[in-house]
Each structure stands twice: as structure tokens, then as C-alpha cells.
Amino acid sequence: EDLAADEGVDLIVVAVRADRHRACLLPALAAGKPVLCEWPLGTGLAEAEELAAAARGTRTAVGLQxxxxxxxRYLRDLIADGYVGRVLSTTMTGAGGLWGPTYGSYAAYTLDPAYGATLLSVPFGHAVDALCAVLGELRPVRALTANRLPRVRHARTGExxxxxxxxxxxxxxxVDDDAVATVHYRGGPARGDGLRWEITxxxxxxxVTCPGHLQHxxxxxxxxxDDDRELTDLPVPARYDRSSGLAAPAGPVAEAYALLAAGDGAVPDFEHAVRRHRMLTDIAESGRAG
Incomplete structure (x- = not known):
């Protein structure tokens, strides 16, 4: 409350565990301060909707960096400029890092969905939001979810x-003009690329490949x-860099701060976060229904 009331504070950043976002955000929003909240916005759709309603009239941003x-942003422009022609399909596969056969004490809370940090909400949510930024909103028609590892071992103690x-x-x-999209995320670390994304x-x-998470x-x-038999590297032009050359994983976060400061609306707000939470809720419900 003191922080939110301080006239010297220009922006409040909430980067604590997801189940603690609400307690930090409500005083900040009540004070009318601009807020940047880490993703996911809340522990689920209902909490995200409550926070978005409390934020109306306040400048907000969510960390889907x-x-x-x-x-x-370069990939989005390649698609818009017709690099692949009309998009026919896209396939994205990724590894969560966590949610595998072992866990550490620092991540024990990710074993319980009540804390809001799941494979679906965190790595899948970040990656699918990037997919939507490039190709348009994903309209899920079917989903499958599974807990194949209901008992896991502590990496140090064996518990x-x-x-x-x-x-x-x-x-x-x-997505797009009815292009077919498939996104599959699995728990555990990757051997090789942590993310592989094809757009045909x-x-x-x-x-598109990444050794870890796309947002990092x-x-x-x-x-x-056309007649190219091989894939060739497409370096990102320098004009896209707003991070002053910062390397990953700081670079994408710095890009988000730069875009937020520019005020051009490129950084998603709490209303956007609600739309993404709603999509993930639909996927979870479809998965449970089989």
C-alpha cells in the first residue's frame, strides 16, 4: 500500500508467485498506478477476470513477453508479407523443463494446480500466445491433457x-484463414531443442527453434x-532490436519494457490476459472431457 501511494513510483511490477499476484495487484490498481504483472495474471480465469475488472481505467501490461x-515481431512480418504464401498449417512442439519425472524444492508448488503454475498455463501459455501474435488467434477445436507422471522424485533427496x-x-x-494448428507440450527437460515450430x-x-522456452x-x-531445397537462416534485422542488444533471457523482457514505454499498444494488457486465460480454460475443459 505504501509503495502504491508513493508519488515517486512510475510503474509497479508484480513478479511473485502466481497465487500471490492478486494480493499485490489490488492495492496497486486501487491507487491507479500503471502495473506490469508477470504471466499468468492469476491462478485461473475467474481471478484474471476479477483483476481485469479492477484494472479498468488503469494502464496495465502482462508479461507475455x-x-x-x-x-x-520479425516472424509476424514475414508471414504478413507473404513469405510462405497462404498459411496451410503450423505445428509447435515444446518441452516444459519442469513437470517431468523429477522436481526440486524451488518448484514443488508446480506439482499442485491450485498455485496456477502448470505446464498449460506457463510454457504452453507463453508459446501459444506467440503463435497467436504471428498467425492470429488459435481457435481450439479439440484438446488432450494427461498426467502421465502422478508420482515424481525429488532430484536431491529422492523423496x-x-x-x-x-x-x-x-x-x-x-488459425488465420482456417490453417490447421497443432500444439503439443510435454513435461520434463529437452534433449536438443526445447521448442520446434513449423509454419507451412x-x-x-x-x-523456428529455441533451446529452451520461446519467451526466453x-x-x-x-x-x-518456392524451389529452395534447403532451409536457410533468416537473421533478425537490426531495426527490430529495442533491447540495446541484450542477450537472452533478458532481451525479450527488455523489448517488452521498451514497447511499454513507447506506449504504442504492442504490449498485451489485462484484457488480453483474460482472453488467453479463457483459451487455456477451454483447452483444459476439452482435455478433461476427452
Whole structure:
């Protein structure tokens, strides 16, 4: 409350655990201070809707920083400029890092969905938001979720714990002009690329890879058009860099701050966060229904 009331504070950043966002955000919003909140906005859709309602009339931003990153903005322009022609399909696969067969004390809370930090809400949510930034909103038509590892081992002590969060999330839907989209995230670390994203069209193909999470980077873009037999690297032009050359993982966050300061509306707000929470809720419900 004291921080929110301080006239010397220009922006309040909430970067605590998701289940503690609400307690930090409500005093800040009541004071009318601009707020940047880490993703996910809340522990679920209902909390996100409550926070967005409390924020009306206040400048807000949510930390879905992948869409602010230079490679993703460049990729969006490649698609808009017709690099692949008409988009026919896209396939994204990723590894969560967490939610695998072992866990650490620092991440024990991710085993319980009540804390709001799940494979679906965090890595899947960040990645699918970037997909939507590039190709348009994903309209999920079917989903599959599974908890294949209900008992996991502490990496140091060997203690066995119950895991109640899913470690497999698959969503199938449509984007753009009814292009077919498939997104599959699995729990656990990756051997090789942590993310692989293919976009195919009538006249070309793009391949996006990242060693870890898309919102952290670094991101590599390769493409091929028409008669190209090989994919070639497509370096991000310097004009897209708003981070003063900061390396990953700081770069995408710095890009988001720069865009927020510029005030051009490129950084998603709390209303956007509600739309994303609603999509993830639809996917979870479809997954449970089988």
C-alpha cells in the first residue's frame, strides 16, 4: 500500500508467485498506478477476470513477453508479407523443463494446480500466445491433457511426491484463414531443442527453434521458398532490436519494457490476459472431457 501511494513510483511490477499476484495487484490498481504483472495474471480465469475488472481505467501490461521479442515481431512480418504464401498449417512442439519425472524444492508448488503454475498455463501459455501474435488467434477445436507422471522424485533427496498437474497438453485448432494448428507440450527437460515450430504455406516454409522456452530465447528462424531445397537462416534485422542488444533471457523482457514505454499498444494488457486465460480454460475443459 505504501509503495502504491508513493508519488515517486512510475510503474509497479508484480513478479511473485502466481497465487500471490492478486494480493499485490489490488492495492496497486486501487491507487491507479500503471502495473506490469508477470504471466499468468492469476491462478485461473475467474481471478484474471476479477483483476481485469479492477484494472479498468488503469494502464496495465502482462508479461507475455515472447510476442514483444524481436524474432517474433520479425516472424509476424514475414508471414504478413507473404513469405510462405497462404498459411496451410503450423505445428509447435515444446518441452516444459519442469513437470517431468523429477522436481526440486524451488518448484514443488508446480506439482499442485491450485498455485496456477502448470505446464498449460506457463510454457504452453507463453508459446501459444506467440503463435497467436504471428498467425492470429488459435481457435481450439479439440484438446488432450494427461498426467502421465502422478508420482515424481525429488532430484536431491529422492523423496516421492504426488504430482497433480498435467505433463502432456495437446491442442488442435485453426488459425488465420482456417490453417490447421497443432500444439503439443510435454513435461520434463529437452534433449536438443526445447521448442520446434513449423509454419507451412502455399509457397514456402518457416522453421523456428529455441533451446529452451520461446519467451526466453535465443530464437533461430530458418526459411525456404518456392524451389529452395534447403532451409536457410533468416537473421533478425537490426531495426527490430529495442533491447540495446541484450542477450537472452533478458532481451525479450527488455523489448517488452521498451514497447511499454513507447506506449504504442504492442504490449498485451489485462484484457488480453483474460482472453488467453479463457483459451487455456477451454483447452483444459476439452482435455478433461476427452
Amino acid at each position: 515472447a510476442r514483444s521479442a524481436a524474432p517474433i 516421492i511426491a504426488e504430482k497433480r498437474t498435467d505433463d502432456q497438453v495437446v491442442a488442435v485448432g485453426l 504455406g502455399t509457397s514456402g516454409e518457416l522453421l 530465447g535465443p530464437v533461430r528462424i530458418r526459411g525456404g521458398r
